[in-house]
Amino acid sequence: MTENHRPRLRALLATNGDHRVGALNRICALAVLELEVTGVGVTLVGRSGAIEAHQRLVHASDTVAARLEDLQLTVGEGPGLTAVISGAPVLIPDLAAARSRWPAFCPDAQRAGAEAMFAFPLTLGAITLGSLDCYRTTTGGLSTYHVAAALMLAEMAFEALLAEVAGHAPDDLGWISDIHAEVHQATGMVSYQLGVSVQAALLRIRAYAYAHELAVAIVARRIVDRSLLLDNEN
Amino acid sequence: MNDHHEQRLARVFVELADTLVDDFDLLEFLSMLVERCVELLDVAAAGVVLTDNKGGLRMAAASSEQARLVELFAVQADDGPCLDCVRTGLPVYSTDLVADELRWPRFAPAARTAGFVATHAVPMRLRRTVIGALNLFKAEPNGVDDASVQLGQALADVATIGMLQQRAIDDNTILIEQLQTALNSRVVIEQAKGVLSAHTDVDMDHAFAALRGYARSHNLRLSELAFAVANGTADLKAIIAGANHLARRAKP
Numbered sequence: 001m002t003e004n005h006r007p008r009l010r011a012l013l014a015t016n017g018d019h020r021v022g023a024l025n026r027i028c029a030l031a032v033l034e035l036e037v038t039g040v041g042v043t044l045v046g047r048s049g050a051i052e053a054h055q056r057l058v059h060a061s062d063t064v065a066a067r068l069e070d071l072q073l074t075v076g077e078g079p080g081l082t083a084v085i086s087g088a089p090v091l092i093p094d095l096a097a098a099r100s101r102w103p104a105f106c107p108d109a110q111r112a113g114a115e116a117m118f119a120f121p122l123t124l125g126a127i128t129l130g131s132l133d134c135y136r137t138t139t140g141g142l143s144t145y146h147v148a149a150a151l152m153l154a155e156m157a158f159e160a161l162l163a164e165v166a167g168h169a170p171d172d173l174g175w176i177s178d179i180h181a182e183v184h185q186a187t188g189m190v191s192y193q194l195g196v197s198v199q200a201a202l203l204r205i206r207a208y209a210y211a212h213e214l215a216v217a218i219v220a221r222r223i224v225d226r227s228l229l230l231d232n233e234n
Numbered sequence: 235m236n237d238h239h240e241q242r243l244a245r246v247f248v249e250l251a252d253t254l255v256d257d258f259d260l261l262e263f264l265s266m267l268v269e270r271c272v273e274l275l276d277v278a279a280a281g282v283v284l285t286d287n288k289g290g291l292r293m294a295a296a297s298s299e300q301a302r303l304v305e306l307f308a309v310q311a312d313d314g315p316c317l318d319c320v321r322t323g324l325p326v327y328s329t330d331l332v333a334d335e336l337r338w339p340r341f342a343p344a345a346r347t348a349g350f351v352a353t354h355a356v357p358m359r360l361r362r363t364v365i366g367a368l369n370l371f372k373a374e375p376n377g378v379d380d381a382s383v384q385l386g387q388a389l390a391d392v393a394t395i396g397m398l399q400q401r402a403i404d405d406n407t408i409l410i411e412q413l414q415t416a417l418n419s420r421v422v423i424e425q426a427k428g429v430l431s432a433h434t435d436v437d438m439d440h441a442f443a444a445l446r447g448y449a450r451s452h453n454l455r456l457s458e459l460a461f462a463v464a465n466g467t468a469d470l471k472a473i474i475a476g477a478n479h480l481a482r483r484a485k486p
Contacts, residue, residue, distance in 0.1 A: 087419065091407040126461055141407065148287055151287055181424045182301075184425045184428065186428060190428075190432075197466070198425055
């Protein structure tokens with residue numbers, strides 16, 4: 001089994017500076033190093049994969065990464081979009097061999113300089129924010145360590161993006177990896193009770209936890225056993 | 235083992251083989267697997283954990299969605315038979331969880347509180363890679379018997395084969411994709427359980443049963459139905475109405 005690299009990755013991410021600036025940029029820069037890829041892009045996209053108003057590129061480490069993200073949105077297909085729809089990583093060590101899967105994407109992606117792509121969805125169950133797409137200019141796969149690091153960094157990128165959506169600082173990278181089934185159940189319950197998306201429900205639970213200085217798990221437990229009913233006030 | 239039992243066993247293998255031919259849904263398969271384990275083996279409960287590819291283990295299926303069993307898998311992140319089993323690639327067991335409190339300081343007391351006395355974990359292994367474990371529990375003394383362990387291992391092996399049937403695995407990518415798909419689907423299912431539970435005031439166990447029942451009778455993938463429920467696009471009334479033997483959640 002892979003050793004737990006999460007504390008080391010978090011330590012690498014922590015800076016003395018202002019956390020509000022560039023959490024996602026720092027995560028992506030670390031991804032390039034830890035995964036030994038050429039570049040990384042992050043696009044906000046909904047699960048249906050269809051072009052939506054809020055879809056946009058939020059990070060690209062170089063022009064090729066930006067081109068790959070733009071290409072996916074333009075042609076409506078690609079490893080990143082597939083990752084978002086399936087909720088699982090899409091690992092393509094050789095883009096040329098994957099042409100039949102994405103015939104509108106692969107040739108142009110290769111022309112842009114990419115020979116391998118590894119896409120990691122930024123999702124938490126039905127909460128879908130987008131994908132973290134890594135590319136290499138040479139073919140070849142990811143090692144077990146690379147995959148583990150990528151999954152952990154994708155989790156952190158998810159947290160950073162979620163914080164951005166909620167409009168506050170990503171000051172607590174790591175809370176997502178600690179959550180268990182009850183938090184997901186509570187998310188579903190609050191989503192139904194308040195008539196909001198699961199994404200908004202999770203943010204509401206977290207906001208309540210922060211406001212009352214309680215662990216998210218405790219708040220979730222109370223929601224599930226019905227001793228706590230959240231309302232819409234902020 | 236009498237004829238009736240053998241017939242049921244044969245039916246289970248046919249059932250499992252059928253799922254391998256159709257569009258393979260790992261999570262639904264594992265849910266069926268743990269259910270059959272409790273029916274056919276002499277065990278009180280069963281669960282499957284899968285590697286999360288980040289060095290941890292996460293529960294993928296349990297024979298009951300009641301918190302007391304589900305928490306037993308969350309606890310095994312720190313110690314327990316599943317962790318030992320996945321690390322060594324070998325079966326791990328205890329015939330007396332009281333005596334094994336030092337061996338598993340977090341897991342053993344929790345398992346005892348849940349009413350279990352003995353446990354056995356068998357690895358789900360593909361060549362040299364261990365992808366998870368099948369964990370069996372007994373509420374009576376004497377440990378899980380050999381026949382049950384062997385059968386449990388055979389059923390777990392069928393699950394592993396199901397994951398590999400599509401393509402040759404040289405580079406691990408298919409395996410990783412399938413594991414991560416299953417784990418993300420699990421989260422969707424938990425969110426969906428919450429939605430259903432809030433809609434009709436049923437407990438999580440019945441919410442899950444309602445989801446599975448509706449998916450089966452309407453020929454839907456469990457994960458896709460769960461996504462629709464979590465996303466607010468499913469017909470919750472129909473799903474609840476279709477569930478058999480629904481009981482109201484007991485008030486505290």
